[in-house]
Amino acid sequence: MWFFSEEERMLQDSMQNFAQDQILPLAEQADETETLPEGHFSKMAEMGLLGITVPEEFGGAGMGCVEATIVHEELGAVCASTALTYLAHTILFVHNLATNGSKEQKEKYLPDVISGKSIGGLGITEPGSGSDSLAMATMATRDGNDYLLSGTKTYITNAPNGQIFYVYARTGDGKKDVSTFLVENSFEGFSHGKKIRKMGMRGSPTGQLIMDQCRVPKANRVGKEGYSATHMMRNLDIERITIAGISVGIARGALAVAQRYVQEREAFGQTLSKFQMIQKMYADGDAELHAAKSLVYEAAKRWDIAKSEGRPLGKKGALWAARAKLIAATMATKVSLDCVQMLGGYGYDREFPVERMARDAKLNEIGAGTNEIMRLIIAREELN
Amino acid sequence: MDFSLNDIQTEVIDSTRKFAEKEIAPIIDEDEANSHFRRELFPKMGDAGLIGATAPGDYGGSELGIMEYSLILEQLAYYSASYAASFSVTALPIKIIEQFGSEEQKQKYLPDLITGELIGAFCLTEPGSGSDAKSLKTKAEKSGDNYTINGVKQFITNGGQADVYIVMVRTDEKEISALIVEKNCAGMSVGKLEKKMGMRVSPTAEMLFENASVPAANTIGRPADGFRVAMTALDSGRISIASIANGISQAALDKAIAYAKEREQFGQRIIDFQGIEFMLAEMATELEASRWLTRRAAYLHDNDLPFSKEASMAKLKSTEACMRITTDAVQVLGGYGYMEEYVVERFMREAKMLELVEGTSQIQKLVISRNLKKD
Numbered sequence: 001m002w003f004f005s006e007e008e009r010m011l012q013d014s015m016q017n018f019a020q021d022q023i024l025p026l027a028e029q030a031d032e033t034e035t036l037p038e039g040h041f042s043k044m045a046e047m048g049l050l051g052i053t054v055p056e057e058f059g060g061a062g063m064g065c066v067e068a069t070i071v072h073e074e075l076g077a078v079c080a081s082t083a084l085t086y087l088a089h090t091i092l093f094v095h096n097l098a099t100n101g102s103k104e105q106k107e108k109y110l111p112d113v114i115s116g117k118s119i120g121g122l123g124i125t126e127p128g129s130g131s132d133s134l135a136m137a138t139m140a141t142r143d144g145n146d147y148l149l150s151g152t153k154t155y156i157t158n159a160p161n162g163q164i165f166y167v168y169a170r171t172g173d174g175k176k177d178v179s180t181f182l183v184e185n186s187f188e189g190f191s192h193g194k195k196i197r198k199m200g201m202r203g204s205p206t207g208q209l210i211m212d213q214c215r216v217p218k219a220n221r222v223g224k225e226g227y228s229a230t231h232m233m234r235n236l237d238i239e240r241i242t243i244a245g246i247s248v249g250i251a252r253g254a255l256a257v258a259q260r261y262v263q264e265r266e267a268f269g270q271t272l273s274k275f276q277m278i279q280k281m282y283a284d285g286d287a288e289l290h291a292a293k294s295l296v297y298e299a300a301k302r303w304d305i306a307k308s309e310g311r312p313l314g315k316k317g318a319l320w321a322a323r324a325k326l327i328a329a330t331m332a333t334k335v336s337l338d339c340v341q342m343l344g345g346y347g348y349d350r351e352f353p354v355e356r357m358a359r360d361a362k363l364n365e366i367g368a369g370t371n372e373i374m375r376l377i378i379a380r381e382e383l384n
Numbered sequence: 385m386d387f388s389l390n391d392i393q394t395e396v397i398d399s400t401r402k403f404a405e406k407e408i409a410p411i412i413d414e415d416e417a418n419s420h421f422r423r424e425l426f427p428k429m430g431d432a433g434l435i436g437a438t439a440p441g442d443y444g445g446s447e448l449g450i451m452e453y454s455l456i457l458e459q460l461a462y463y464s465a466s467y468a469a470s471f472s473v474t475a476l477p478i479k480i481i482e483q484f485g486s487e488e489q490k491q492k493y494l495p496d497l498i499t500g501e502l503i504g505a506f507c508l509t510e511p512g513s514g515s516d517a518k519s520l521k522t523k524a525e526k527s528g529d530n531y532t533i534n535g536v537k538q539f540i541t542n543g544g545q546a547d548v549y550i551v552m553v554r555t556d557e558k559e560i561s562a563l564i565v566e567k568n569c570a571g572m573s574v575g576k577l578e579k580k581m582g583m584r585v586s587p588t589a590e591m592l593f594e595n596a597s598v599p600a601a602n603t604i605g606r607p608a609d610g611f612r613v614a615m616t617a618l619d620s621g622r623i624s625i626a627s628i629a630n631g632i633s634q635a636a637l638d639k640a641i642a643y644a645k646e647r648e649q650f651g652q653r654i655i656d657f658q659g660i661e662f663m664l665a666e667m668a669t670e671l672e673a674s675r676w677l678t679r680r681a682a683y684l685h686d687n688d689l690p691f692s693k694e695a696s697m698a699k700l701k702s703t704e705a706c707m708r709i710t711t712d713a714v715q716v717l718g719g720y721g722y723m724e725e726y727v728v729e730r731f732m733r734e735a736k737m738l739e740l741v742e743g744t745s746q747i748q749k750l751v752i753s754r755n756l757k758k759d
Contacts, residue, residue, distance in 0.1 A: 032579075130718050132649035155719045199714070199722050199729035267516035277746050333711065340581070340736055344514050344744055345539045348581050348737055355581035359733065362711070366718055372659045 001297045004066070011067055015074035018047055027079035030203025031356050034195075036085055036161065037203070045116030050090055053238070054098040058106050059114050064304035065238055068095075069245035069296060076249025077256075080360035081203030083246045084367075088157035088204075089113065091242050093120025093166050096235050100180070100222050109164060109182060118163040123153035123183075123209050124232065131373050134229060138211065140169040140179060145218050147171075149181060149211040152193070155367075159207035160195045166222070167209065168232055176229040180222035189214035200359030233318065236369065240321035241303060243368045244296045247325075247332035247361065251289045254339035254357040258282060261343050272342070281342055285335040292328040299324035319381045326374035329364035336361045387676075389455075396437075396452045400459035403432045408463040412585075416466065416730060419584040421545055423503070429471060430500025434460075439478055443494035449686035450620055454627040454678060461631025465734040466585035468631065469741075470503075472624040473541040473586075477504035477550050480562065480617050484605040489564065493548055505546035507537035507591055508614055514538075515747050517552075518611060522593060524553035524563060529600050531555070531563060533593040536575070541741075543589030544574040551593070552610050560610035564602040571596030582733030620685060621742045622695040626678040626702035629738045633671045633706045636713035636731045640664060643717050660716060667709045674702035693755035700748040703738040710735040 004012065026037040044050055052068050054060020061067075068091065075083035094113050097120075098106060112118040129135040138151025149169050153159070163185050171179040183190060193208025223231065262272040262282065272278045299320040306313040313320070336358040340347035347354050365371050389397070407428055415422055429435050437453045439445025453475075461468035478497050481489050496502040513519045522535025533553055537543075547567045555561040565572055575590030604613055641664060644655035654660050678698040684691035710732040714721035721728050739745050 125719065130649065132651075135649070155723075197724040199724065199733065266512075267514065267519070275746075277749070337707070337736065341739060341744065341746075344740055345509065348740055349539075350579035350581065355736070358736070359581065362714060362729075362732070363722055365715060366722055370718055371715065372657075375659065 012070050019074045019078045024078040030081050034202045041116035051114035053095045058110050065300040068242050069300040072242045072245035073249040076246035077253035080250050081201050084201050085204040088121045092122035120164045121158035121162040123167040125155050127154050134175050138169040140171050147216045149214040153209040160205040171225050177226045178228045179225050180228045181216045182220040201363045237317040237321040239368050240325040241299045244324040244328035247328035247364045248293045250357050250361045251332040251335040254336040254354050258339040258342040281338045288331045292331040296324045322374040322377040332361040396455050400456045404463040412464045415585045421587050426500035436498030444498040451682040454682045457627035458631040461628040462635045465632050466583045468628045470586040474504040476506040484613050502547040504548045505542040507551040509538050511538045522553045524555050530597045533596040535593050537591040540591050543591050555607050559608040561607045562604040562610040562613045583737050619692050619695050622699035623681050625742045626698040629702040629706035630675045632731050633709040636710045637667050640713040640716040670705040674705045677701050696748040696751040706735040
């Protein structure tokens with residue numbers, strides 16, 4: 001982007017090299033085997049990526065939303081599964097803990113998640129509550145110095161492979177009586193549930209967190225009891241902006257493959273790139289990609305500026321994140337499907353990456369708030 | 385103008401449904417998960433009279449029209465687009481041999497293809513020639529009473545499983561011919577089995593021809609008829625693909641409606657949110673428009689009227705509608721929609737193939753506009 005600082009440009013360069021050399025070669029394997037390649041987390045830790053937004057005093061890189069979005073875009077351009085798993089770890093767990101946790105909690109848990117020694121995730125969604133997240137049923141009841149958590153979280157990224165989870169649970173009868181707990185997988189009463197098979201993002205493990213009278217020390221409650229509803233919603237802003245970055249990456253990656261293909265492939269005596277129909281598909285995709293990218297980075301920049309000025313964006317933050325995610329996610333599905341079309345039979349063939357990108361892209365219209373919820377947020381801000 | 389279905393058509397729909405409920409519904413999820421092609425389904429489809437629906441009675445066919453055939457495909461695709469696709473491809477050689485073949489060829493191949501004992505395939509596409517089918521490079525050189533075939537055919541549905549292949553070859557610089565090649569022909573072998581985005585039950589393979597020798601008598605029609613044969617087959621093939629698309633669309637719409645009625649969020653059924661209501665309304669309208677465009681093309685075909693433009697329109701509209709409908713069905717089901725267990729994600733992966741086969745959407749637009757330019 002034109003407004004990137006010198007540091008942001010350097011990050012972009014090194015991420016491009018890293019993604020090409022370390023992530024791209026294993027992207028097809030991740031999808032086929034439905035497993036995250038071993039070593040990805042330690043490589044990302046070596047790059048200093050796992051605590052990207054964490055202040056340096058806690059061992060992080062002290063960077064902002066723009067930088068985090070750059071990382072997601074570059075990972076997304078080669079392997080969206082890796083980008084999604086990275087997001088669940090770095091934004092949903094690490095960033096949330098660094099933002100909302102106590103000094104003791106940060107000192108206890110941040111070193112291992114920043115070094116990649118343990119993998120984190122976040123639990124909001126339940127079988128009965130998706131878009132209506134505050135209707136969650138998981139209950140936390142006090143038992144001496146502990147809480148006992150009971151309930152099931154589903155469609156949780158990194159649930160099968162993670163060790164530590166940032167879990168929301170109900171601590172009262174009111175709709176907003178929600179609290180947050182740091183739940184280790186070694187805690188009594190915790191189990192991982194089964195791995196869930198998905199259309200795409202198959203390299204990123206998805207599963208359930210099953211808690212049956214799961215004993216969590218009171219010291220692992222994040223923030224005050226019953227005060228999590230607001231920060232749960234606010235934390236979603238950076239998640240939505242960075243996942244929108246993944247969408248931008250997917251579309252960019254798919255268009256790059258299509259761009260090469262249509263300039264090489266010949267039909268009816270000329271390269272496909274000479275046909276107006278292909279030009280239209282490519283040009284529309286290219287223009288829509290850049291429009292989405294500008295919007296996503298504007299949202300990221302606004303997030304950073306507000307943070308640096310010490311005035312939280314509040315509802316405006318949710319609005320910009322919703323705009324960015326809605327546009328980027330729908331764009332990426334359309335553009336990646338068009339890229340399959342430009343490659344024709346080869347596009348449908350799993351040896352070429354574009355069909356994977358199309359399958360991956362669809363997730364972002366659903367995860368981290370569906371398109372419908374993004375529209376609801378925009379309407380709530382702009383119309384009422 | 386009469387939009388109602390007659391008794392035979394209603395019967396065709398009912399019996400195909402019953403067949404699919406019994407034979408396909410119980411096994412399809414397992415077959416899809418394992419990319420397993422259940423060959424024994426074909427004799428069963430033959431038994432049920434499905435494969436030879438349009439073929440002449442002399443060879444065991446039912447002498448129905450493309451309209452009825454389209455209804456069959458729509459019902460099959462409702463349960464499995466993969467098997468419907470393999471089914472429609474085995475029907476291509478039947479159609480081609482019936483229309484262009486010699487009496488001898490008809491007697492030799494049609495009865496067993498119609499019972500499903502034999503499975504058919506159609507080899508046109510090559511690594512270097514897809515939409516531009518005319519530029520195919522596979523060569524057949526005549527020596528005595530035989531042709532010797534050399535070349536590679538790509539993305540062949542039923543490749544490796546089929547017994548009878550109709551292969552488009554260049555018999556001269558400017559001459560494309562259609563040859564029948566049998567499974568056991570020395571010199572023909574199965575290359576790479578492709579892994580695809582969807583339609584995983586239906587095998588797609590590369591077919592390799594290395595000095596494969598077939599009798600010249602295996603030529604369908606005259607030499608040089610090949611391109612006409614291929615294009616005629618593709619015209620009606622487009623109605624088939626449109627029908628498959630409509631079957632998938634109906635399945636996706638049904639699943640979306642059922643889920644939206646059941647799922648509650650924010651204290652009400654999600655089907656009562658306008659965002660969902662309007663999505664479903666658009667899906668249903670798109671499907672209905674596609675279905676009647678497809679049936680009109682079938683009607684024209686069955687009444688010996690020109691139907692090439694309408695077949696392309698039906699294919700273009702139905703497959704693109706299917707892509708939108710299935711993508712929206714995933715959206716209606718939200719997180720559940722993205723998971724394999726809830727099946728709609730499979731519909732979406734399958735829909736994409738239909739925009740590519742039997743002529744991409746782009747080729748349909750070429751055919752349509754070519755027709756518009758005529759006086």
